[in-house]
Amino acid sequence: MAGTEYQHNNSGPGDQFVAAGPQNNNSGSGTQYSAHNINFNSAAQDSDASLFADLRITDPRDDKDRIEHTKGGLLRDSYSWILENPDFQEWRNGSEKRLLWVRGDPGKGKTMLLCGLINELADEGVEPVYFFCQATDSRLNTATAVLRGLIYLLLEKRPSLIQFVRDKYRHGGKRFFEDANSWTALGKILAKMLDHEGQPMGNIVLIIDALDECTAHLDDLVDFIVKLSSTHTRVIVSSRNWLNIQRGMETAEQQRQICLELNEDSVSAAVVTYTNYKVDRLAQQKGYDEALRDEVQNYLLSNSDGTFLWVSLVTQRLEDRRLPRRRTLTRLREFPQGLDALYGRMLDQVFESEDQTLESEDVDIRKKVLAVVLVAFQPLDLKELATLIEPPMEDELLVEIIGECGSLLVLRDNIVYFVHQSAKDFLWRYRLDEVIPLGIGHQHTLLFSNSLRAMSTTLRQNIHNLTFFGGQTEETEEADPDPLAPIKYSCVRWAQHLSEGFPITSLECDQVLAFLKEHYLHWLEAMSLIESMDEGIACIVRLKDVTQNSAELFRLAHLVHDAFRFVKQFCAGIEKSPLQVYSSVVFAPTRSIIKDLYQHEVPHWWSMQMAPPQNDDWSKCLQTIELNESYQIATAAFSSDGKALVLSLGMGIIQVRDADTGGCINVLEPGWGDFSILATSGGSILAVASEGDVFLFNILTGKEVEKMIETGETKVSSVAFAPNGAILATGSTEGGLLLWDMQTHECVRTLEANNQRGSIESIVFSSNGLYVAAAVNNNIAAWDLNTGWQLRTFVGHEGKIVLVAFAPDNYHVQSASSDGAVKVWDMTNSAFQLINIPIEKWTKVAFSTDLNKVASMSSSFDRIQIWDSTTGYLLGTLDNNGDVDFLAFSPDDAMLMSATYWGGTVKLWDVRDYMETSLMAPSQEDQCIFSMAFSSDGTQLTVVSGSAVQIWDANTGQCLRKLDGWETSRGVASVTFGNDGILLAIISEGKIGVAEIWNVCTKTCLQSLADERVSGSIEELVFAPDNATLAILTEDTVSLWDAAEGICRVVYNRPHPYFWSNDMKFSETGSHLYDYDSWKDGENAIRWVAHTDTAYMGIEIAPLEPLHISGYSIQDSQAWIRKNGEDIIWIPPEYRTSTYATRGPMMALGYVSGRVIFLRFT
Structure with missing residues (x-):
C-alpha cells in the first residue's frame, strides 16, 4: 500500500467523510502508510415531513370547512355588505392602516364574516393565512396555537420558508413547538418569514378569528398583532367588544375598526338575508306551504335581535326530523327573543322528558353530562366524558344523551363542546344551581373520585406493551386503540379537581392512599407516554399543599412526601423514557415508601449492589435541572416569593422556572448581551442589567414592563429593589449608586461613598426600607434613604467583599470577603464581630435570609458547606458532584440553589436540617x-x-486484597487484568515510568515499564490474549511491550486522536492490534491496524460487516x-x-x- 492515497467524498443525506491533509508517519520496519485528506462532517438531513407533522395541531383550512358546514353553509349575501364598507375598502386598497379589527357582540356573525372575507380575498389573488380560535378546544385556544397554525398554513403556501424553522426543529424536535419557549421562538420565526430578506410579502394577509376565545396569553397575542401592523404585513382580526382587547388594539397606530353595532343596518340586513335562506331550506326539507313558511320567517325576523346565532340555533331545532310539520309553530313559539332567553328555554327543554315515566332518570343523566362538561377544565373526548360519569356509559348511549342536549352541546370529531361560548357563559351566570344543585365543590370532588376510579381500572405496568425498555417518549408509537385515551384527562386533572373540591375527608384520603399504593408508578409511566410530566409533578405538589399541616391526613402526607421526592429525583429520566420509572426504584433509598411498595415491579433482568451499602434516606438534593448543553448559566437567583428560579443563560436568554416542578414558566429575551446582573421585587418584577441599561420584566407574564432604564453609566455592576418595590438601586463599576423611582423611571437620588472609589457591588436594602448598604472595594458604605446621608463606613476586610446583607433587626450588617472572612457590623457604632469559619478562601458564598447560615464552596473542598454564622460550626455538607458557580438561599431558607456555569446544571437542596447529605459516604x-x-x-x-x-x-x-506497594499521585490512572486473572497492568499520570505489571496473587510488582519514546497523557492499555504483549495508548503514541521482560518492542507515533479511538483490541492470535472505531467507505470498513510482528501500522480496508x-x-x-x-x-x-x-x-x-x-x- 506504499504511496497509496485514499480519498473519500459523499453527497446526500447521512454521514459524510472527506479527506484533507497528511496524517501519519510511522517508524520501524515494514510497509509505511500515509493517509491524506481525512475530515469528518455530518450532513444528516431532517425530514421536512416530520417537521410538518409535529408543527401541525390543526389544518385551518379544515377548521374553516367544518365551521361553515356546522353553521349550515356560507351565504355570500350574509357578509357581502362589508365589501362596500369604507373602512374595509380603505384597508383593501393598500392604506397605511394595515390592521383591520372587526368587533361585535356574541352571535353577530363575526366568524362567518371572516370566512367570507377569506374567500373574497383569495378570489382577488391574495393569499389569506388564517386561524380560528376556539375557547372550548384546548388545541385552538392559546397564543402559541395561533402561531403554529399560521406558520403551518404559510409553509403550505410558501414551502421555501421552511428554512426558518428547520434549524430550531433539528435541535428541539417536536418539543420545540410545545415547550415554554415556543411562543417567543415561533413569534420571531413568523416575523422573519413575513419579512424574508427584507422583502415584505405583500400578497400575504394574516387573518385571526375570535381573539376573545384565546384563553392563554391573549395579551401577548394582541401585542404581537400590534407589532406586526407596524411592519408591511396586513392583518385582519375579529373579537368581542372586550376592554382589554380594545386597549391593546388602540395602541396600534396603523389600524382600522369595524364595529358591528355601529353598522347595525348592514348587519340587520345581512341577518334578514340569512334568515330567508334558512327558511327556504326548511320549507324545502320539511314541505312547508307558503303560509307556514311566511309565519316561520316572520317569527324569526321579529325575535332574532339582528343576531345570526339566534337564527341558527332556532332553525337547527326546527330541522329535527322527529318534529312533525304540524307542530312547527308550537315548537317555534317556545323560543323567546334574545340569546339569554333562548338559552334559558333550551335548558328547560333539556330538563324535560317526552316519556313521563322515565323523566327523572332522563333528566338526571342529562344533568350529569352538562355538569361534567361545564366544570371540566378543557373540552372532553367522548371516551373521556364516558369515564367521568357514574356509572360509566357506553359511547353510543352518550352520543344519544348529547343529542338530547343538542341545543346546548355539540359533538365534533368525538369532542364535546358547547354550541357557543355564550351558552357556557349563560349557564355559569344564571342557571348554575340547577345544573349542579350540590355546588361546584361537590362536582369537583365527584370528578376527582371518578377520575381515580377510571385510572385504577385501566393503569398497569407497561400499558403500551413496549418491547424496548429504554425507548424514548417521542419515539414511542401510540397504541391503537390507545388504552390511555379514555383516561388522559383524568391522569392530568385528578389532583386539580381534588384541590378545587370540598375539604378532604377520610373517604378521599383513603382513595388517594389506595391509588398511590397500587398505581403511582403506572400513573407516572402514563404521564410520560402522554408527554405531561410537568403536569404530573404539579399534581403531586397540589397533593402536598392539601395534605400538609393536617393531623388527620398524616398517613397520606407521609406517602405524598415520599412520592414527591421520588418524582422530583427521577422525573428527567421518566420524561425521556416511560419505563425508566421502574428502574428508578432501584436508585431510591432503602427507607423510601415507594421503593418498598414497588420493589416487585423492578425489571427482573438487572440488580444493583453498593459498597458501602445504599443510603437509608433521600439525599438533600431535591431536584437536578439539566438545561440544554449549549446554555451557560451566567447567574441564578430565586424570585422574591421563592416560587420561581431566574436563570440568565447568556446569548440574551433568561429563563424563569417553577421552583416546585422545575418546568419552564417563561423565557425572557431582552436582547443580545451579558445579563449576569439581576434582581427581583416583591411585585414579580425582574430587573436585568447589561452594560449601562436595566431592562424590566414581569416574570409571571414574561412581558417587558415599559421602557428600559438608561443609567448613563458605562456598566451596571449591581442592582437591588427596595422591600416595597418602589425604588430600584443601581451600582456601577465607576462608583455611582443611583436610586430610581419605579413609577416614573426617573433617578431620584445619587448616593456617594465618602473617600471611596471603586465598583459598587452587592447592594442591599434593610427590611424596613430606611437604609441601603453596598460594598465598595474592601469596605462597606451604609446610607439613610430619606436624607441620602452616608451613615457608616465599615472598614476591616482584607479581601474583596463579595456579599453584604442586613440582619432582620435592621441594625446589623453581615458581610463576606473573598479571603473567607465573615463579619457582622453594628450600625450604631461600626464595631464588628468576626465569625471564625475555617476556610482560607472560597469561590462562592451565600447568606440565609435570617443570616443564621452561610453556604460556601471553596477551592480547597469540593463540596458545598453549610455553616452556623453565629458559632462558625460546620452544620453539613452537600456533594454537588462538580463545580459550583452560583449559590442562593430561597427566601424562606428552606432550599439552597447551586448552579454550574458550564453544562447548565441547577440543583435544589433541602437545607432545613443539617445531617451529612452526600449520596456517597464522606x-x-x-x-x-x-x-x-x-x-x-x-x-x-x-x-x-x-x-x-x-x-x-x-x-x-x-x-x-490490597497491593501495598502501590502509590499514585492525584490524576488519571488506568488498569487492566491479564487474561489469566493473575497479571495486572497499572498506569498512573505523574508516576515515574510508564506502567507497572503486578502479580495479584503474590501482591508483588513484576515489572516497572519506562521508555523515553513513550509520551503524552495516558488513555488505555490492553494485554494480548497470551499475556505476552501489553499495548499502551497515550495521547501521542501507541507502544507494544514485552510483558515478561518489561522491554518496549515498538513505538508508533499515534495518528490524530480522532483516528485512533480508546477502543483497542488484539486479534485472537495477538498478531494484530486494531482500533475498533472504524469508519465506512461504501461497502468497506476502514480502521487503523498495528502488526505486532512487523512493527507496521497503517490503514486496513476490508469488507464492511x-x-x-x-x-x-x-x-x-x-x-x-x-x-x-x-x-x-x-x-x-x-x-x-x-x-x-x-x-x-x-x-x-x-x-x-x-x-x-x-x-x-x-
Missing part, C-alpha cells in the same frame, strides 16, 4: 477511584484509587447504561461517573468517594 481525597477493571472471568474487580490498588470480589463486593455493538457500556454523557449500543437504564445525576468497568453481564461504577456500585444483568 471520604478523603485519596479515596477517589480513578480506574477499574474486571478479571477475564468476571469474578474479581481491580479498583485503583489515590491511595491503593484493591482487588474486590465482584459477587460480594468485599475487598480481597454488519455493525454489532455488543456488551454493556455508559453513554458519553454518562446519563445512560447501554446494551449493544441501545439505552436501557437512565442514570440519575447523583449516580453518574466516567469511571466504570464491564465484563460480560457485569458492570462496576466507581466514584470519587471510594464507593463502588455493582450492576448485574441477566
Whole structure:
C-alpha cells in the first residue's frame, strides 16, 4: 500500500467523510502508510415531513370547512355588505392602516364574516393565512396555537420558508413547538418569514378569528398583532367588544375598526338575508306551504335581535326530523327573543322528558353530562366524558344523551363542546344551581373520585406493551386503540379537581392512599407516554399543599412526601423514557415508601449492589435541572416569593422556572448581551442589567414592563429593589449608586461613598426600607434613604467583599470577603464581630435570609458547606458532584440553589436540617477511584484509587486484597487484568515510568515499564490474549511491550486522536492490534491496524460487516447504561461517573468517594 492515497467524498443525506491533509508517519520496519485528506462532517438531513407533522395541531383550512358546514353553509349575501364598507375598502386598497379589527357582540356573525372575507380575498389573488380560535378546544385556544397554525398554513403556501424553522426543529424536535419557549421562538420565526430578506410579502394577509376565545396569553397575542401592523404585513382580526382587547388594539397606530353595532343596518340586513335562506331550506326539507313558511320567517325576523346565532340555533331545532310539520309553530313559539332567553328555554327543554315515566332518570343523566362538561377544565373526548360519569356509559348511549342536549352541546370529531361560548357563559351566570344543585365543590370532588376510579381500572405496568425498555417518549408509537385515551384527562386533572373540591375527608384520603399504593408508578409511566410530566409533578405538589399541616391526613402526607421526592429525583429520566420509572426504584433509598411498595415491579433482568451499602434516606438534593448543553448559566437567583428560579443563560436568554416542578414558566429575551446582573421585587418584577441599561420584566407574564432604564453609566455592576418595590438601586463599576423611582423611571437620588472609589457591588436594602448598604472595594458604605446621608463606613476586610446583607433587626450588617472572612457590623457604632469559619478562601458564598447560615464552596473542598454564622460550626455538607458557580438561599431558607456555569446544571437542596447529605459516604481525597477493571472471568474487580490498588470480589463486593506497594499521585490512572486473572497492568499520570505489571496473587510488582519514546497523557492499555504483549495508548503514541521482560518492542507515533479511538483490541492470535472505531467507505470498513510482528501500522480496508455493538457500556454523557449500543437504564445525576468497568453481564461504577456500585444483568 506504499504511496497509496485514499480519498473519500459523499453527497446526500447521512454521514459524510472527506479527506484533507497528511496524517501519519510511522517508524520501524515494514510497509509505511500515509493517509491524506481525512475530515469528518455530518450532513444528516431532517425530514421536512416530520417537521410538518409535529408543527401541525390543526389544518385551518379544515377548521374553516367544518365551521361553515356546522353553521349550515356560507351565504355570500350574509357578509357581502362589508365589501362596500369604507373602512374595509380603505384597508383593501393598500392604506397605511394595515390592521383591520372587526368587533361585535356574541352571535353577530363575526366568524362567518371572516370566512367570507377569506374567500373574497383569495378570489382577488391574495393569499389569506388564517386561524380560528376556539375557547372550548384546548388545541385552538392559546397564543402559541395561533402561531403554529399560521406558520403551518404559510409553509403550505410558501414551502421555501421552511428554512426558518428547520434549524430550531433539528435541535428541539417536536418539543420545540410545545415547550415554554415556543411562543417567543415561533413569534420571531413568523416575523422573519413575513419579512424574508427584507422583502415584505405583500400578497400575504394574516387573518385571526375570535381573539376573545384565546384563553392563554391573549395579551401577548394582541401585542404581537400590534407589532406586526407596524411592519408591511396586513392583518385582519375579529373579537368581542372586550376592554382589554380594545386597549391593546388602540395602541396600534396603523389600524382600522369595524364595529358591528355601529353598522347595525348592514348587519340587520345581512341577518334578514340569512334568515330567508334558512327558511327556504326548511320549507324545502320539511314541505312547508307558503303560509307556514311566511309565519316561520316572520317569527324569526321579529325575535332574532339582528343576531345570526339566534337564527341558527332556532332553525337547527326546527330541522329535527322527529318534529312533525304540524307542530312547527308550537315548537317555534317556545323560543323567546334574545340569546339569554333562548338559552334559558333550551335548558328547560333539556330538563324535560317526552316519556313521563322515565323523566327523572332522563333528566338526571342529562344533568350529569352538562355538569361534567361545564366544570371540566378543557373540552372532553367522548371516551373521556364516558369515564367521568357514574356509572360509566357506553359511547353510543352518550352520543344519544348529547343529542338530547343538542341545543346546548355539540359533538365534533368525538369532542364535546358547547354550541357557543355564550351558552357556557349563560349557564355559569344564571342557571348554575340547577345544573349542579350540590355546588361546584361537590362536582369537583365527584370528578376527582371518578377520575381515580377510571385510572385504577385501566393503569398497569407497561400499558403500551413496549418491547424496548429504554425507548424514548417521542419515539414511542401510540397504541391503537390507545388504552390511555379514555383516561388522559383524568391522569392530568385528578389532583386539580381534588384541590378545587370540598375539604378532604377520610373517604378521599383513603382513595388517594389506595391509588398511590397500587398505581403511582403506572400513573407516572402514563404521564410520560402522554408527554405531561410537568403536569404530573404539579399534581403531586397540589397533593402536598392539601395534605400538609393536617393531623388527620398524616398517613397520606407521609406517602405524598415520599412520592414527591421520588418524582422530583427521577422525573428527567421518566420524561425521556416511560419505563425508566421502574428502574428508578432501584436508585431510591432503602427507607423510601415507594421503593418498598414497588420493589416487585423492578425489571427482573438487572440488580444493583453498593459498597458501602445504599443510603437509608433521600439525599438533600431535591431536584437536578439539566438545561440544554449549549446554555451557560451566567447567574441564578430565586424570585422574591421563592416560587420561581431566574436563570440568565447568556446569548440574551433568561429563563424563569417553577421552583416546585422545575418546568419552564417563561423565557425572557431582552436582547443580545451579558445579563449576569439581576434582581427581583416583591411585585414579580425582574430587573436585568447589561452594560449601562436595566431592562424590566414581569416574570409571571414574561412581558417587558415599559421602557428600559438608561443609567448613563458605562456598566451596571449591581442592582437591588427596595422591600416595597418602589425604588430600584443601581451600582456601577465607576462608583455611582443611583436610586430610581419605579413609577416614573426617573433617578431620584445619587448616593456617594465618602473617600471611596471603586465598583459598587452587592447592594442591599434593610427590611424596613430606611437604609441601603453596598460594598465598595474592601469596605462597606451604609446610607439613610430619606436624607441620602452616608451613615457608616465599615472598614476591616482584607479581601474583596463579595456579599453584604442586613440582619432582620435592621441594625446589623453581615458581610463576606473573598479571603473567607465573615463579619457582622453594628450600625450604631461600626464595631464588628468576626465569625471564625475555617476556610482560607472560597469561590462562592451565600447568606440565609435570617443570616443564621452561610453556604460556601471553596477551592480547597469540593463540596458545598453549610455553616452556623453565629458559632462558625460546620452544620453539613452537600456533594454537588462538580463545580459550583452560583449559590442562593430561597427566601424562606428552606432550599439552597447551586448552579454550574458550564453544562447548565441547577440543583435544589433541602437545607432545613443539617445531617451529612452526600449520596456517597464522606471520604478523603485519596479515596477517589480513578480506574477499574474486571478479571477475564468476571469474578474479581481491580479498583485503583489515590491511595491503593484493591482487588474486590465482584459477587460480594468485599475487598480481597490490597497491593501495598502501590502509590499514585492525584490524576488519571488506568488498569487492566491479564487474561489469566493473575497479571495486572497499572498506569498512573505523574508516576515515574510508564506502567507497572503486578502479580495479584503474590501482591508483588513484576515489572516497572519506562521508555523515553513513550509520551503524552495516558488513555488505555490492553494485554494480548497470551499475556505476552501489553499495548499502551497515550495521547501521542501507541507502544507494544514485552510483558515478561518489561522491554518496549515498538513505538508508533499515534495518528490524530480522532483516528485512533480508546477502543483497542488484539486479534485472537495477538498478531494484530486494531482500533475498533472504524469508519465506512461504501461497502468497506476502514480502521487503523498495528502488526505486532512487523512493527507496521497503517490503514486496513476490508469488507464492511454488519455493525454489532455488543456488551454493556455508559453513554458519553454518562446519563445512560447501554446494551449493544441501545439505552436501557437512565442514570440519575447523583449516580453518574466516567469511571466504570464491564465484563460480560457485569458492570462496576466507581466514584470519587471510594464507593463502588455493582450492576448485574441477566
